Every structure is written in C-alpha cells, then in structure tokens.
Amino acid sequence: MKKSVLMAALVAAVALVGYASxxxxxxxxxxxxxxxxxxxxxxxxxxxxxxxQPNQWPSNTWLYPNSYSGYYYLYExxxxxxxxxxxxxxxxxxxxxxGEYHSVVELVMSDDAGWPDGVPLFADLDSDERCxxxxxxxxxxxxxxxxxxxxxxxxxxxxxxxxxQYKIYNLSGGYLANVYVSRFADFDLGGSGYDCTDDLVGxxxxxxxxxxxxxxxxxSGYISIICPQGTPLGSKAYVDTPDDDAGKFxxxxxxxxxxxxxxNDWRVMYNTGxxxxxxxxxxxxxxVTVSGDDLADLQANADAAMDSYPGDTGTVNIVPSSVGxxxxxxx
Numbered sequence: 001m002k003k004s005v006l007m008a009a010l011v012a013a014v015a016l017v018g019y020a021s022x023x024x025x026x027x028x029x030x031x032x033x034x035x036x037x038x039x040x041x042x043x044x045x046x047x048x049x050x051x052x053q054p055n056q057w058p059s060n061t062w063l064y065p066n067s068y069s070g071y072y073y074l075y076e077x078x079x080x081x082x083x084x085x086x087x088x089x090x091x092x093x094x095x096x097x098x099g100e101y102h103s104v105v106e107l108v109m110s111d112d113a114g115w116p117d118g119v120p121l122f123a124d125l126d127s128d129e130r131c132x133x134x135x136x137x138x139x140x141x142x143x144x145x146x147x148x149x150x151x152x153x154x155x156x157x158x159x160x161x162x163x164x165q166y167k168i169y170n171l172s173g174g175y176l177a178n179v180y181v182s183r184f185a186d187f188d189l190g191g192s193g194y195d196c197t198d199d200l201v202g203x204x205x206x207x208x209x210x211x212x213x214x215x216x217x218x219x220s221g222y223i224s225i226i227c228p229q230g231t232p233l234g235s236k237a238y239v240d241t242p243d244d245d246a247g248k249f250x251x252x253x254x255x256x257x258x259x260x261x262x263x264n265d266w267r268v269m270y271n272t273g274x275x276x277x278x279x280x281x282x283x284x285x286x287x288v289t290v291s292g293d294d295l296a297d298l299q300a301n302a303d304a305a306m307d308s309y310p311g312d313t314g315t316v317n318i319v320p321s322s323v324g325x326x327x328x329x330x331x
Contacts (some may be wrong), residue, residue, distance in 0.1 A: 023314045033104040034109050036152040039159030041291050042066045043074075048101045049094040049131050049148050049166075052076040059188075060256075064160075064221055064291040071219035072194070072292065074120040080269075081133070081168055083142060084251045090142045091248040092133035093184075100137060101146065105130035122151035122165070122310045123158075138245045141174025148278045151310075158308050162300040163227070163288035165310075170277040180233070180252040181271035183225060183287040184241075187268060191218030201237040201260035201268065202295075203303075207302055208257075210235035210270060211295075222298040223291050228309035230285035232274040237266050284312050 033054060036043045042063040053059040053073070062074030078094030092100045100252040107129040108114045110121055119128055127150035133141040147167040153159050164183075170176050188196035191214060198215040204224075211224035225235075237258035242248050252271050260266055275283045288305045292298025 001045045005033070026252060034107060034127060036125060036127065036162045037066060038149060038154045039162075041066050041152075041160055042070075043162050044154075045107070045127060045150060047103045047107045047129065047131075048078075048099040049129065049146055050076070050078045050099055050101075052285065062223070062291075064223070071221065072186060072190045073219070073221065073223045075186040075188040075196075077183065077289070079146065079148070079164075079166060080182045080184060080195040080248065080252060081142065081144060081146065081179065082182075082245070082252045083133075083176050083179045083251065084315060085179070086142065086172070086174065088139040089146055089249050090136065090139045091252070092136045092142055092144065092316060093247045093248065100133055101131035101142075102134045103129060103131050104133060104145065106146075119149075120180075120310075122149065122163075123308075124152065125156040126151045143170070143174075145169040145171055147328070148230055153308065157301070157304045160292060160297075161288050161290040161305040163228070163305065164311065165284065165286040168277070168282055168283045168285070170279060170283075174221050175279060176277040177274075179275040179283065180249070180271060181230065181275070181283065181285045182252045182269050182271045184267060184269045185289070187212045187223055187266070189214040189219055189221075189223070191216075194219075197265045198262055199266050201258060201266050203235065203257045204299065205257070205261050207299065207306075208232045209290075209299075209302055210237070210257065210265065210268050211298060212268065213295075221291055221293055222295055223289065224298055224302060225268065225270045225281075226288050226290060226302050226305060227270060227272060227305050228286050229290060229312065230287075231275065233271040233273055235267045235271065237265055239266065241267070252268070268310075 033046045053061045060072045063070045080093045082091035110126040130147045132145045149165045165269040213222045225285045236254040237260045290302045292301045
C-alpha cells in the first residue's frame with residue numbers, strides 16, 4: 001500500500017525545500033528530476049510528462065506551503081491523451097509504473113543549462129520537455145508528441161499555483177478525431193498523520209474548478225485544478241484506475257462534475273475535448289494546479305492563475321523530435 005499513517009515529525013523531516021537550483025536536493029546532490037520550488041508551493045516533476053517525488057515516502061510531490069512546516073497534498077499527477085479514431089481506441093498515459101511517454105527532448109529547467117533557444121519564458125521559473133508515446137502498450141501508440149511547458153511565479157499573488165501548457169502534435173500520418181486530453185491527480189491531503197482516506201471533493205461551477213479538502217481540516221488547505229485553455233468537459237472523482245484502454249477512455253469521456261461528500265482516498269481526472277487534429281497539426285491544452293488556505297483563498301488564487309496564463313505562445317516546429325531532434329523551437 002502506498003498510504004500509511006506516519007507521525008508529523010517524519011513528514012517535516014523529509015520535506016526538501018530551499019533548493020539552490022531546481023535539479024539539486026537539499027544535500028547538494030544532483031537528481032534525475034526537477035522542482036518547481038520558487039514560490040509558495042513546491043512540485044517535483046519527472047521525465048515522461050509525470051509529476052511525482054521518487055525515492056521518498058511519504059511522497060512530497062506537492063508541498064504547501066513551501067516550508068518545513070508545509071503539508072503534502074499530492075501523490076502523483078500526469079496527462080492522458082486518448083482517441084478512438086484509429087480503429088482500436090488508444091490511450092497514452094504518464095505514470096511511474098508503466099508510463100507510456102518516451103522523452104525525445106529531455107526535461108530541462110530555465111535556471112539550469114540547456115534551456116532551448118527560442119522557447120519563451122512564461123514566468124519566473126519554467127520547465128520544458130517533449131515526449132512521444134512510443135512506449136504505449138495495449139493497443140500501441142497514437143503517434144503523437146507532447147510538449148509539456150511548466151511555469152511558476154515567485155511572489156504573491158501568483159505564487160500559489162503551478163501551470164502546465166501541453167502541445168499535442170499529430171505525427172500519426174492520419175487525421176485524428178474524437179481526441180480527449182485529461183489531467184489526472186491523485187491528491188493526498190496528508191496532515192499530521194498522513195491520513196489520505198478522509199478527503200472530500202467539491203466543485204466551483206463558475207470557475208469549472210474541481211477541488212479537494214480534508215474532512216477534519218488536517219491539513220486545513222485546499223487544492224484544485226483549473227483549465228485556462230482547452231474545452232472543459234467534466235471532472236471524475238474515483239478511487240481505482242482502470243487497467244485497460246477501454247476503461248481509461250470511458251473515464252476520459254466523463255462529462256459530469258463530481259462532488260464527493262463521503263471521505264475516501266479520492267483521485268480527480270479533469271477531462272477536456274473532444275478535439276480534432278489534422279495531420280501535422282497540434283492541440284493546445286493547459287491545466288493549473290492551485291493551492292489555498294481555505295476555499296476563499298483558493299478561489300482568489302485560481303483567479304490569479306487564470307489572469308496570469310500566457311495563452312497560446314505561437315507555432316511550434318512540427319518536425320518530429322525523433323527525426324530532427326529539434327528543441328521544440330518556436331517560429
């Protein structure tokens with residue numbers, strides 16, 4: 001089991017904050033993952049379009065506030081892309097066990113060497129990676145490449161959220177219809193005892209914002225997902241993830257907005273679509289994860305996140321990275 005009950009002292013002791021660089025831990029050792037840790041929240045991001053804190057339990061993938069007294073709010077998150085327009089339906093997903101995205105332009109941060117020439121900066125700290133779905137298993141790859149551009153700000157009122165803009169390139173050689181893009185998040189609101197089974201799910205209709213909070217207020221903060229670019233469809237709250245593409249695609253087509261007032265170890269999937277994508281075109285979808293001290297603070301931070309979204313930043317080189325090894329250069 002990935003969930004257990006641990007003492008608050010352990011939670012505080014393993015919190016890694018205050019990095020000198022986004023690729024070095026608190027002991028000064030270089031890691032294979034990065035941190036958006038310049039604001040009031042901290043997020044660990046990994047290759048393969050995936051967010052997760054490796055080699056650490058409890059996983060402090062999302063820390064809020066970003067201090068040694070902060071609490072953990074997220075176990076893992078990532079992106080799913082699915083379509084049924086190629087015969088057998090296909091879903092390409094990011095995950096630490098069997099992730100189906102393969103990095104073709106390596107993950108890099110704007111404060112580290114190797115930031116691609118021509119890729120614009122959205123905020124005070126940015127990340128960028130480009131992956132294909134060549135590792136897709138059950139029904140094979142769709143034939144896409146996905147660029148994940150992350151961004152975070154250092155100062156209020158924009159330091160309580162971290163955003164990701166995804167560009168999904170159709171390199172399949174065919175027309176893609178009925179494409180869905182979903183962001184999943186296994187929010188674990190682990191308080192002083194790291195109990196993640198007492199979480200609740202709410203929904204802000206005006207902001208199309210699913211959010212989660214703890215039943216007994218331990219921790220007292222809130223966390224949510226918003227979609228500043230794309231076609232919001234619905235948000236599914238669930239406990240178990242389907243094993244097959246058919247079950248996953250059914251989740252991605254879910255068009256209601258769930259509210260769960262029975263405490264459980266809930267996960268949330270924010271669905272968008274459907275989209276169409278001609279050959280050698282791309283779809284742009286953006287999601288932002290937002291934290292707040294309470295619901296009113298969460299709503300204010302979500303509004304700041306929407307106001308700060310840079311929008312679609314231009315046309316990206318469509319040449320497959322696996323062929324041209326391009327650095328996702330903007331024209």
